[in-house]
Amino acid sequence: MRRSISIFMAFALVGMFVYSCQKESLTQGQEIPQKVIDQLTKMGFNPDGIELTDEGYRIERDIIITDEFLATAGNETRVPGAEQYSTNNLVSTGGSRNIKMFADTGRRGYSAGMIAGLDEAIARYNAMNLEISFSRVTNSNQADIVMTRLNKGEERQGILGSAGFPTASGDPYGEIKMSGILESGYGLSTAGIATIIAHEMGHCVGFRHTDYFDRSISCNGSPYNEGEAGIGANHIPGTPTGATNSAKSWMLSCTDGGDRPFNNDDRTALNYLY
Numbered sequence: 595m596r597r598s599i600s601i602f603m604a605f606a607l608v609g610m611f612v613y614s615c616q617k618e619s620l621t622q623g624q625e626i627p628q629k630v631i632d633q634l635t636k637m638g639f640n641p642d643g644i645e646l647t648d649e650g651y652r653i654e655r656d657i658i659i660t661d662e663f664l665a666t667a668g669n670e671t672r673v674p675g676a677e678q679y680s681t682n683n684l685v686s687t688g689g690s691r692n693i694k695m696f697a698d699t700g701r702r703g704y705s706a707g708m709i710a711g712l713d714e715a716i717a718r719y720n721a722m723n724l725e726i727s728f729s730r731v732t733n734s735n736q737a738d739i740v741m742t743r744l745n746k747g748e749e750r751q752g753i754l755g756s757a758g759f760p761t762a763s764g765d766p767y768g769e770i771k772m773s774g775i776l777e778s779g780y781g782l783s784t785a786g787i788a789t790i791i792a793h794e795m796g797h798c799v800g801f802r803h804t805d806y807f808d809r810s811i812s813c814n815g816s817p818y819n820e821g822e823a824g825i826g827a828n829h830i831p832g833t834p835t836g837a838t839n840s841a842k843s844w845m846l847s848c849t850d851g852g853d854r855p856f857n858n859d860d861r862t863a864l865n866y867l868y
């Protein structure tokens with residue numbers, strides 16, 4: 595028995611979006627090797643939150659840790675205060691790097707509304723004139739990041755998306771798992787969908803949650819610290835002390851499904867890293 599937890603938000607029976615990263619349900623699942631539980635625990639993760647997925651181990655609700663990542667993760671321990679944060683691994687740009695994204699539009703793929711959200715997310719990053727830029731390609735073989743749908747059960751549970759962090763060799767994480775029902779099931783606007791996709795893209799290039807040190811800031815519930823977790827939680831210079839929900843950072847742990855364009859601190863953080 596292990597806990598299954600939803601990412602970001604759940605669709606409440608009362609018909610509104612709520613901040614909810616609380617543990618939603620208990621499901622029977624595949625066993626996670628004790629060795630992996632031990633390693634992830636040692637890295638600072640709460641073992642209750644580990645789920646086995648096709649890509650690897652899903653922790654902290656929307657972060658994927660692959661076996662490869664586990665093998666290369668350091669044991670550095672840094673627990674800073676409260677600002678914008680990055681992982682130790684970042685994307686190598688060589689001064690300028692275009693990251694190609696693919697999202698399936700086939701039968702079990704994404705609707706036009708979801709693709710519009712992806713295009714808007716890409717446009718938001720590109721408008722920043724960073725060393726990284728994004729483009730959408732129509733052939734998955736050419737893509738650096740492939741966006742694929744969650745399974746139906748996860749989509750119905752209200753899971754929004756998940757992604758991982760850059761590799762030790764400086765490539766972005768290669769897959770975003772994303773719900774395909776943000777528009778059809780939850781009625782999110784293009785801007786709201788763009789916000790969620792931009793969040794997962796943020797993980798792929800090395801952003802941790804702005805409130806990683808206390809997820810209750812955006813998710814409500816009890817204080818919960820994701821920890822340094824062996825992947826780094828490096829303060830990004832120039833970003834303020836103390837995350838608040840009202841600042842609506844795109845990298846907050848939970849969202850209400852609304853629009854969160856990059857705020858000034860998000861911009862500082864993006865410009866600093868890239």
Ligand SMILES: [Zn+2]
Pocket residue numbers: 656657793797803846847
């Ligand atoms: Zn996240």
